[in-house]
Amino acid sequence: MPPMIAPHELKDKVFSRAVRGYNPAEVEEYVDFLLEKYTELYKENASNVQKLNVITAKYDSLASDEESIRTAILKAQKLSEVMVDTARKQADTMLNEAKARVDSLVKEATERVETETTNLETVRSAAKQFRDQICNSYVKHLEFLKSVKIGTLESLLEDMPEPSDIEKAATVGVAASMPDAEEEQKREIALLTDQLDSEE
Template sequence: MLTPLDIQNQEFRKAFRGYNEAEVDEFLEQVLHDYEELYRTNIDLRETTERLKSQIQYFQNLENTLHNTLVVAQEAAEEVKVNARKEADLLRKEAEVESRRIVDEANAQLQRIQAECDELRAQGQLFRSRMRMLAQSQLELLEEKELRREIVE
């Protein structure tokens, strides 16, 4: 596409009777073609400008509607947040109570288990002690029998 500078700087060679007519005609055709294209583009741009102005008005109206909707939504969201905080606080308190109850139950169960373990340890010691006494008495009996055999022999 030609620029104004191209048109300004265009030089034609001189021919026998002046400028070369074919070059001038060719250049004028190119200028005419480019001018027609610019003219059509200008019309298209004007139509586009009008269409865009209409769309801008539509979007401005939409923006106002959205702004109002957003304000209402923000107010509703704030109310939801307040209610959610209240509910969260209530749930947290309930969870704390429940966790304390579970911990207390676990501690009580731990104490029962520890008491059972202590009882089992005591029973184990008693069992071992009795087994030692039984083993010792059996050993003494064996020693007596051996002693009697030796005497008898």
């Protein structure tokens, strides 16, 4: 767009005079009117140009800021993706470690329960076997005492068979836990002997 003519250039413009021309007074009056209007337009145009320059500068600044913002957003997106990926990997690692730890504890507890169960069954079986042997031994002794026809405790004790290893172990264990077990056994044998004598 070509620049506008300055108002003072119009005012200083000089025209040559001719013999047959317009009325100089009317021409000058009309030129003054046009000059006034043109001056207003010139000032308005200058103001608009200044405003346009300001707007253009702001637009350029905003365009630069927009590019900076776009770049910052892209960097933030990439950083967030990296952070999310890192957090996901850490969570997976922690979850796998926790799962492995739980599996190890469960396996250890299961093995311990199985071991304790096996030990308990072994103890129960041994206790039952020992109880059965003791009961069988006492039954044999009772049957033996019933078959013996004697009147004194001394002859009964002399004729009793030698106790087995299990009976000896049982006698030792009972004697250790019950100091008066031997005396109690003698009293029971004496009582049983009296009953046998009375039956005769």
